[in-house]
Amino acid sequence: MATGRNHRPATRSRGIxxxxxxxLPLYLRALTALSERSVPTVSSEELAAAAGVxxxxxxxxxxxxxxxxxxGVGYDVEYLVYQISRELGLTQDWPVVIVGIGNLGAxxxxxxxxxxxxxxxxxxxxxxxxxxGKPVAGIAVQHTDELESxxxxxxVSIGVIATPAGAAQQVCExxxxxxxxxxxxxxxxxxxxxDGVDVRKVDLSIELQILAFHEQxxxxxxxxxxxxxxxxxxxMPAVMPA
Amino acid sequence: MATGRNHRPATRSRGIxxxxxxxLPLYLRALTALSERSVPTVSSEELAAAAGVxxxxxxxxxxxxxxxxxxGVGYDVEYLVYQISRELGLTQDWPVVIVGIGNLGAxxxxxxxxxxxxxxxxxxxxxxxxxxGKPVAGIAVQHTDELESxxxxxxVSIGVIATPAGAAQQVCExxxxxxxxxxxxxxxxxxxxxDGVDVRKVDLSIELQILAFHEQxxxxxxxxxxxxxxxxxxxMPAVMPA
DNA sequence: GATTGTGAAGTACTTCACAGCT
DNA sequence: AGCTGTGAAGTACTTCACAATC
Numbered sequence: 001m002a003t004g005r006n007h008r009p010a011t012r013s014r015g016i017x018x019x020x021x022x023x024l025p026l027y028l029r030a031l032t033a034l035s036e037r038s039v040p041t042v043s044s045e046e047l048a049a050a051a052g053v054x055x056x057x058x059x060x061x062x063x064x065x066x067x068x069x070x071x072g073v074g075y076d077v078e079y080l081v082y083q084i085s086r087e088l089g090l091t092q093d094w095p096v097v098i099v100g101i102g103n104l105g106a107x108x109x110x111x112x113x114x115x116x117x118x119x120x121x122x123x124x125x126x127x128x129x130x131x132x133g134k135p136v137a138g139i140a141v142q143h144t145d146e147l148e149s150x151x152x153x154x155x156v157s158i159g160v161i162a163t164p165a166g167a168a169q170q171v172c173e174x175x176x177x178x179x180x181x182x183x184x185x186x187x188x189x190x191x192x193x194x195d196g197v198d199v200r201k202v203d204l205s206i207e208l209q210i211l212a213f214h215e216q217x218x219x220x221x222x223x224x225x226x227x228x229x230x231x232x233x234x235x236m237p238a239v240m241p242a
Numbered sequence: 243m244a245t246g247r248n249h250r251p252a253t254r255s256r257g258i259x260x261x262x263x264x265x266l267p268l269y270l271r272a273l274t275a276l277s278e279r280s281v282p283t284v285s286s287e288e289l290a291a292a293a294g295v296x297x298x299x300x301x302x303x304x305x306x307x308x309x310x311x312x313x314g315v316g317y318d319v320e321y322l323v324y325q326i327s328r329e330l331g332l333t334q335d336w337p338v339v340i341v342g343i344g345n346l347g348a349x350x351x352x353x354x355x356x357x358x359x360x361x362x363x364x365x366x367x368x369x370x371x372x373x374x375g376k377p378v379a380g381i382a383v384q385h386t387d388e389l390e391s392x393x394x395x396x397x398v399s400i401g402v403i404a405t406p407a408g409a410a411q412q413v414c415e416x417x418x419x420x421x422x423x424x425x426x427x428x429x430x431x432x433x434x435x436x437d438g439v440d441v442r443k444v445d446l447s448i449e450l451q452i453l454a455f456h457e458q459x460x461x462x463x464x465x466x467x468x469x470x471x472x473x474x475x476x477x478m479p480a481v482m483p484a
Numbered sequence: 485g486a487t488t489g490t491g492a493a494g495t496a497c498t499t500c501a502c503a504g505c506t
Numbered sequence: 507a508g509c510t511g512t513g514a515a516g517t518a519c520t521t522c523a524c525a526a527t528c
Contacts, residue, residue: 017496022448025447025448051432052432056499057498057499059509059510060498060512063510070505070506071508071510072506072507072508072509072510073506087455088458090451103352107348107349111446119447158453158457182456182457183453198453202446205267205271205355207426207442209359211425212331212336212400213266213331214440215400215424215440216330262519285487285488286488296521299520302520302521305490311488311489312487312488313487314528
């Protein structure tokens with residue numbers, strides 16, 4: 001996961017489990033692909049395979065949204081696309097600001113899948129005066145001084161932090177003070193935010209460390225397996241040479 | 243979570259829960275910061291605050307590693323740094339290849355926190371012949387043709403995919419065939435891999451959609467709260483004007 | 485007196501398996 | 507006959523709360 005949460009664990013969002021919410025975008029992507037191929041209906045089995053989950057989980061997930069399928073048939077692709085989009089709030093437009101236009105910020109600004117799903121890059125913000133005015137992904141970078149006015153003028157509620165770690169908390173506080181209530185943090189820091197503000201984090205280094213853990217374990221298991229091949233307690237009476 | 247897993251859920255990794263493994267890097271980062279400030283010991287309460295979790299969870303997490311604390315005192319910072327590093331496999335060197343040197347690939351190559359923790363960028367690989375030989379983050383980009391020889395010559399077991407979605411599955415298959423067994427996928431696609439290969443995914447678009455869901459819900463709750471302010475069942479007998 | 489380490493209780497999520505609908 | 511929707515069972519994770527230890 002590359003993910004940090006910040007939700008009151010008590011009140012579950014309109015009865016939809018967090019784990020289900022996290023999978024809806026996955027289903028939506030798979031459904032969009034089917035829709036583009038003009039596939040009219042899909043079974044839980046097929047859709048689950050496309051999304052990389054098992055079908056019981058998918059059906060349970062959909063059951064939280066309502067009964068949108070037809071027994072014996074499956075799900076109507078277009079209808080599901082609409083229902084999930086609506087549930088995720090993608091039928092409205094979300095202006096987003098990206099703060100910190102280094103390599104990563106530029107990559108995010110250029111990321112296509114951004115615009116496609118209701119998200120619009122309202123502004124790119126950087127602390128370096130030399131960056132101000134420079135176009136990145138067709139948008140002129142603005143200076144951090146403008147942060148507050150950009151947020152309020154554009155009604156921005158989602159901010160992306162792609163600054164160095166040292167600047168992240170301060171940027172976060174300014175975003176929140178200006179009215180941002182959801183933050184996607186790429187800086188390798190724990191952000192502290194007031195109640196009611198959601199933070200999700202994406203952290204390359206953490207993901208690699210988790211992979212390293214499992215990678216190391218694989219090496220260990222191989223060694224173990226090799227060892228147990230020599231002298232296991234198998235279904236044969238093990239007689240050691242005296 | 244910008245996170246996808248691929249683990250046999252039955253056999254838990256050396257008894258350490260996956261959720262715990264995912265937090266170890268977080269503790270390690272907090273501990274490293276303390277170490278740099280030459281703080282000798284830290285209590286579960288303090289460390290938990292720095293890592294953004296609660297202290298009971300942290301103690302439980304550490305209990306899976308062993309009894310590394312001292313009652314009445316806390317944890318020795320240096321010792322814990324070492325133990326967690328070892329557990330995560332960071333005491334060894336992990337050569338990593340990054341495939342797809344666009345904006346994002348370049349950002350990853352330049353990411354400092356990379357090298358700091360046992361990870362070494364062994365090669366940058368791109369399919370564009372025009373990129374070949376160009377230096378990015380001080381390393382000459384190599385052509386995809388070289389992928390197999392790079393992997394085997396450097397003993398690479400971790401690969402990072404930062405290609406467009408369309409190329410990801412094919413790149414993934416080549417990486418796996420060449421010997422990579424852990425993949426960090428930034429392309430917005432579900433990768434299918436054989437058993438024994440770990441995939442974690444980082445997906446900007448999914449993270450934003452999850453934020454949008456909660457953002458939308460906040461708007462809904464405000465409306466609800468406003469409505470219930472008008473006529474709730476509070477601790478006062480509500481007498482409506484007739 | 486302070487703080488860890490951990491059983492036990494509580495909560496969240498997953499999977500099973502089958503009744504119910506088309 | 508096929509496929510969904512869902513209670514019930516199973517598993518994983520979190521939190522509590524306190525005995526053990528320094």
